[in-house]
Amino acid sequence: RETDNHGYFYRYAPVFIEEDFVLEANIFDLLAAFKDVLTHLPADVKEIVYEEIPVEEKIREIISLLGKAPADGHGRKFLNFRGIMEKERTRLGIIVLFIAMLELVRLKQIVARQSKIFGEIRVYLVQD
Numbered sequence: 001r002e003t004d005n006h007g008y009f010y011r012y013a014p015v016f017i018e019e020d021f022v023l024e025a026n027i028f029d030l031l032a033a034f035k036d037v038l039t040h041l042p043a044d045v046k047e048i049v050y051e052e053i054p055v056e057e058k059i060r061e062i063i064s065l066l067g068k069a070p071a072d073g074h075g076r077k078f079l080n081f082r083g084i085m086e087k088e089r090t091r092l093g094i095i096v097l098f099i100a101m102l103e104l105v106r107l108k109q110i111v112a113r114q115s116k117i118f119g120e121i122r123v124y125l126v127q128d
Contacts, residue, residue: 025112025121027102030081033121034098037085041094053093058100066110066125081112081121 025033065084069077084101088094101123104110114121 025081025114029114029118029121030098030102030105030112032118033081034085034094037082037094038091041091051090051092053096055096055100055103058097059104062097062100062104062123063109063125066123069125076124076127078122078124081123084123 062084065087066077066079069079071077085094085097088097101110101112105112109126111124111126112121113124
């Protein structure tokens with residue numbers, strides 16, 4: 001039976017303990033946080049030129065940011081949702097970044113957790 005899985009490698013989600021961010025952030029929590037980011041954009045943001053931003057580029061950017069992120073006390077790398085979103089300067093960039101984040105959640109490459117309802121959302125990199 002041990003040889004059945006020989007050569008297969010699995011991704012494991014970070015292990016969480018009691019005092020961690022224990023509520024899984026669902027799509028509605030992420031949408032609420034996204035709306036909050038959009039409403040707090042600086043008023044002086046001007047968009048004149050159409051720009052094409054590939055989702056794949058933003059996926060790589062998120063993975064890179066999380067790869068460089070500091071680890072918590074248990075060795076898990078994370079960034080705050082708002083911190084990731086605030087790195088973008090245009091509304092289009094924020095929207096594409098959000099879509100990339102949803103895709104990474106779907107692919108189980110990241111997980112989003114929060115400590116309480118309407119609390120801070122942390123985005124964790126799923127370790128290989």
